[in-house]
Amino acid sequence: MGKYAVELRKLALELTGAITESLGIGPAYLDNKMEEGMQVMAANCYPACPQPELALGLPPHSDYSCLTILLQSSQGLEIMDADDGTWLAVPKLEGALEVHLGDHLQVLSNGLYKSVVHRATLNGERTRISVASFHSLGMDEKMETAEELVDEQHPKGYKASSFRDFLKFLSANNIGEGQSFIETLKIKANDVY
Ligand SMILES: O=C(O)CCC(=O)C(=O)O
Numbered sequence: 001m002g003k004y005a006v007e008l009r010k011l012a013l014e015l016t017g018a019i020t021e022s023l024g025i026g027p028a029y030l031d032n033k034m035e036e037g038m039q040v041m042a043a044n045c046y047p048a049c050p051q052p053e054l055a056l057g058l059p060p061h062s063d064y065s066c067l068t069i070l071l072q073s074s075q076g077l078e079i080m081d082a083d084d085g086t087w088l089a090v091p092k093l094e095g096a097l098e099v100h101l102g103d104h105l106q107v108l109s110n111g112l113y114k115s116v117v118h119r120a121t122l123n124g125e126r127t128r129i130s131v132a133s134f135h136s137l138g139m140d141e142k143m144e145t146a147e148e149l150v151d152e153q154h155p156k157g158y159k160a161s162s163f164r165d166f167l168k169f170l171s172a173n174n175i176g177e178g179q180s181f182i183e184t185l186k187i188k189a190n191d192v193y
C-alpha cells in the first residue's frame with residue numbers, strides 16, 4: 001500500500017499540473033500547496049446486497065479534493081451526466097484507475113472545470129471493494145479561485161474554503177439528504193463580496 005500511495009501522489013501532482021497548464025495559469029501553479037497538502041486514502045467495502053436496487057453504497061456526492069484516484073474491484077461506480085441528471089456506469093477496465101475531478105478544481109478554475117457527482121451502487125452477488133486516494137491542499141489552506149480567471153465577463157463564482165471548513169460542513173449536514181458543500185461556496189449575484 002505504501003508504494004501504491006506514493007506513486008498515486010506523484011500521478012496526482014502530474015495531473016494537477018497538466019490541468020492548471022490547460023487553464024493557462026502554468027503547470028506549477030499548485031505545486032507548493034499540493035506538496036504540502038494532504039493525501040487521504042479510503043478503503044470502501046460494500047457487501048453483496050440481496051436487494052441492490054433498493055439501496056446505495058454511497059449517496060451522490062462530489063469529492064472535496066483536487067483529484068481523487070480510484071481503484072475498484074468490480075463495476076459499481078456511477079457518475080452523473082450534469083446535462084440531464086442521468087447516471088452512467090463506469091466500466092471496470094482491468095488495471096485502469098478512475099480519476100475524479102474534485103470541488104477544489106471547480107473553485108480554482110472559476111467553474112471552467114466541474115467536479116463530478118458520483119455514487120456507489122451495490123450488487124447482489126459479490127462484495128465490492130474500492131480504494132480512493134484523495135489529493136487536496138493542507139487542512140487549513142484555503143483553495144481560492146485563480147485571479148487570472150476572474151474578469152468582468154467571468155466574475156468570481158466561489159468563496160475560498162479549506163478542508164477544515166469542509167469537515168465542519170460534513171459534521172453539520174447530511175450529504176445523504178442531498179446537501180452539497182460546493183453549492184454553499186457559490187457566490188450568488190446579489191451577495192456582497
Ligand atoms: O466506491 C466507489 O466507487 C466510490 C467511492 C467514493 O466515491 C468515495 O470514497 O468518495
Ligand SMILES: [Fe+2]
Binds near residue numbers: 061062063118
Ligand atoms: Fe467520492
